[in-house]
Amino acid sequence: MTANEIKFIKSLSQKKFRDSSGLFVVEGEKLVAEALASRFTVEKVYRREEIGEAAMARISAFSSPSPALALVRRPDDLLQTDIPSTGLFLALDGIRDPGNLGTILRIADWFGLDGVYASPDTVDVFNPKVVQATMGAIFRVKFHYAEIPSLCKGVLKADGKVYGTFLDGENLYGKELGRDPLAVIVIGNEAGGISRETAACVSDRLYIPPYPVGDPGSESLNAAVATAVTVAEFRRRLL
Amino acid sequence: MTANEIKFIKSLSQKKFRDSSGLFVVEGEKLVAEALASRFTVEKVYRREEIGEAAMARISAFSSPSPALALVRRPDDLLQTDIPSTGLFLALDGIRDPGNLGTILRIADWFGLDGVYASPDTVDVFNPKVVQATMGAIFRVKFHYAEIPSLCKGVLKADGKVYGTFLDGENLYGKELGRDPLAVIVIGNEAGGISRETAACVSDRLYIPPYPVGDPGSESLNAAVATAVTVAEFRRRLL
Incomplete structure (x- = not known):
C-alpha cells in the first residue's frame, strides 16, 4: 500500500472527496460482504490478512481496525426529479444526525418502503457514520x-397523499392508513421539524399520541423514533 | 474561575470522576432550566455572560460552547433492588450506545412509563452524550x-409479565398488550440482543413483524426503534 493510497482512503471521510471521486468507504466483514452482494460496484477490498494490521489501522476510521474495508462506487441515480406513481415513501426534510439517517434507512428496509427521498440539506448518506x-x-x-x-x-398532483407529523396533527391511531396507492411520509429536521415550505404541501397532518393523552x-x-x-402504523393495518 | 475548577469540570466527562464526586454536567440553556425545575439538586450554574466566552469554551464539551452549564448531583436512589408492585417498566439489558440510551429515556417519558431499569453494563446515564x-x-x-x-x-413472582422481542417471538400485533397490572419490557443489547440469563426469565416473547411478512x-x-x-403498541390499546 502506498502512502498516496492511504491518504486517498482517509480523504473519503470528507464529503468533498467523496463527491469528486464518486467513492465511499465501507468497513467491517459483514458490511463489506453485503456491499459485494449488492447492486453497488465495489472498486477495491482491503483485508487485514493481506495488507497487515498496521496498514489497516491507518486506513480504518475505527479505534479497533476492522478486518475488511472496501471502496464502493456511489450509484449514479442519486439525484431524482421523477415523481413515483405508486408506493409508500419517506421524504426526509433536513435530517442532520448521521445516526438518525442510518437508523431511518434500517426502518425503511425492515418495513419494506419503496424508497427514501432526502432534501439536499440532509446529512450525506455516504458519511461513514451513516453507512x-x-x-x-x-x-x-x-x-x-x-x-x-x-x-x-408532484405526489399531490398524482392524487397521492403527503403525511407529516405535527404537534397539532390528528391522532395517528384514528386514521385509515396504509391503503393509499401513492403516499409520502415527511420526516422533519431534529430541531426545527418540517420546514414551512414542505409543511404547505402536507395533505394529512398526523400526531403520535403520548400517554396519558395530553401529557407527553x-x-x-x-x-x-x-x-x-408512524411507518409501523402504516404497515400494521396490512398484516 | 480557577484552573482547578476548570480541570474538575472537564474531569466529569469521565465516569470515574462522576462516581467519586456524585456530580454530572448538564449543558445548554434549555437543559439547565429543566435541571433547575426538577427534583435534582443543581450544585452550580455557569453562564457565558458571567464567566466569559473563553472560560465557557474551556469547560464546554461542545464545539460551539453553550450559554449555560450546570453541575448537577446524581440522585441517591440510583441502585434499586426492590421489585415494583404495579406499572409498566423498561429493563435495559446492556445498552451500550449513549444516543440509544438517551432516546430510550425520551420514549419512556413520551409514553408515560413508570420507570426504566438498566443492567450494570449499560452505558452510564450521566455520560454527557446520554444526558x-x-x-x-x-x-x-x-x-x-x-x-x-x-x-x-421478582416481577414473575409478583404475577407480573416479562416481555422481550426475539426473532422467533409472537407477532406483537396479535397479542393483548397493555392491560397487565405489572409488566416489564426487556430491551436487549445492540449487537447481542437479550442475554441468555435474562431471556430465561421472559414470559412473553414478542416479534415486530417486518413488511412484507417474512422479508425483513x-x-x-x-x-x-x-x-x-413495542412501547407504542402497549399504549395504543389504551387510547
Whole structure:
C-alpha cells in the first residue's frame, strides 16, 4: 500500500472527496460482504490478512481496525426529479444526525418502503457514520436526493397523499392508513421539524399520541423514533 | 474561575470522576432550566455572560460552547433492588450506545412509563452524550440500575409479565398488550440482543413483524426503534 493510497482512503471521510471521486468507504466483514452482494460496484477490498494490521489501522476510521474495508462506487441515480406513481415513501426534510439517517434507512428496509427521498440539506448518506448505522440497509433501500417540496407537490398532483407529523396533527391511531396507492411520509429536521415550505404541501397532518393523552413529558420524540412509530402504523393495518 | 475548577469540570466527562464526586454536567440553556425545575439538586450554574466566552469554551464539551452549564448531583436512589408492585417498566439489558440510551429515556417519558431499569453494563446515564440525547427526559423519568435477571424473576413472582422481542417471538400485533397490572419490557443489547440469563426469565416473547411478512431486509431494528414500536403498541390499546 502506498502512502498516496492511504491518504486517498482517509480523504473519503470528507464529503468533498467523496463527491469528486464518486467513492465511499465501507468497513467491517459483514458490511463489506453485503456491499459485494449488492447492486453497488465495489472498486477495491482491503483485508487485514493481506495488507497487515498496521496498514489497516491507518486506513480504518475505527479505534479497533476492522478486518475488511472496501471502496464502493456511489450509484449514479442519486439525484431524482421523477415523481413515483405508486408506493409508500419517506421524504426526509433536513435530517442532520448521521445516526438518525442510518437508523431511518434500517426502518425503511425492515418495513419494506419503496424508497427514501432526502432534501439536499440532509446529512450525506455516504458519511461513514451513516453507512455504519444503516447496518447494510444502504445497499438495499432505494435512496435519492430530491427537492422535497417539489416531490410533495408532484405526489399531490398524482392524487397521492403527503403525511407529516405535527404537534397539532390528528391522532395517528384514528386514521385509515396504509391503503393509499401513492403516499409520502415527511420526516422533519431534529430541531426545527418540517420546514414551512414542505409543511404547505402536507395533505394529512398526523400526531403520535403520548400517554396519558395530553401529557407527553418530553416535547417530542427523536426523528428516527417518530419515523418508526408512524411507518409501523402504516404497515400494521396490512398484516 | 480557577484552573482547578476548570480541570474538575472537564474531569466529569469521565465516569470515574462522576462516581467519586456524585456530580454530572448538564449543558445548554434549555437543559439547565429543566435541571433547575426538577427534583435534582443543581450544585452550580455557569453562564457565558458571567464567566466569559473563553472560560465557557474551556469547560464546554461542545464545539460551539453553550450559554449555560450546570453541575448537577446524581440522585441517591440510583441502585434499586426492590421489585415494583404495579406499572409498566423498561429493563435495559446492556445498552451500550449513549444516543440509544438517551432516546430510550425520551420514549419512556413520551409514553408515560413508570420507570426504566438498566443492567450494570449499560452505558452510564450521566455520560454527557446520554444526558444530551435525553433532551431533558433524564430529569423526569424514574431511572435505576438493577440486576435485570433478579428484577425479572421478582416481577414473575409478583404475577407480573416479562416481555422481550426475539426473532422467533409472537407477532406483537396479535397479542393483548397493555392491560397487565405489572409488566416489564426487556430491551436487549445492540449487537447481542437479550442475554441468555435474562431471556430465561421472559414470559412473553414478542416479534415486530417486518413488511412484507417474512422479508425483513435488515436483520433487526435499532434498539431504540424496537423499544418505540413495542412501547407504542402497549399504549395504543389504551387510547
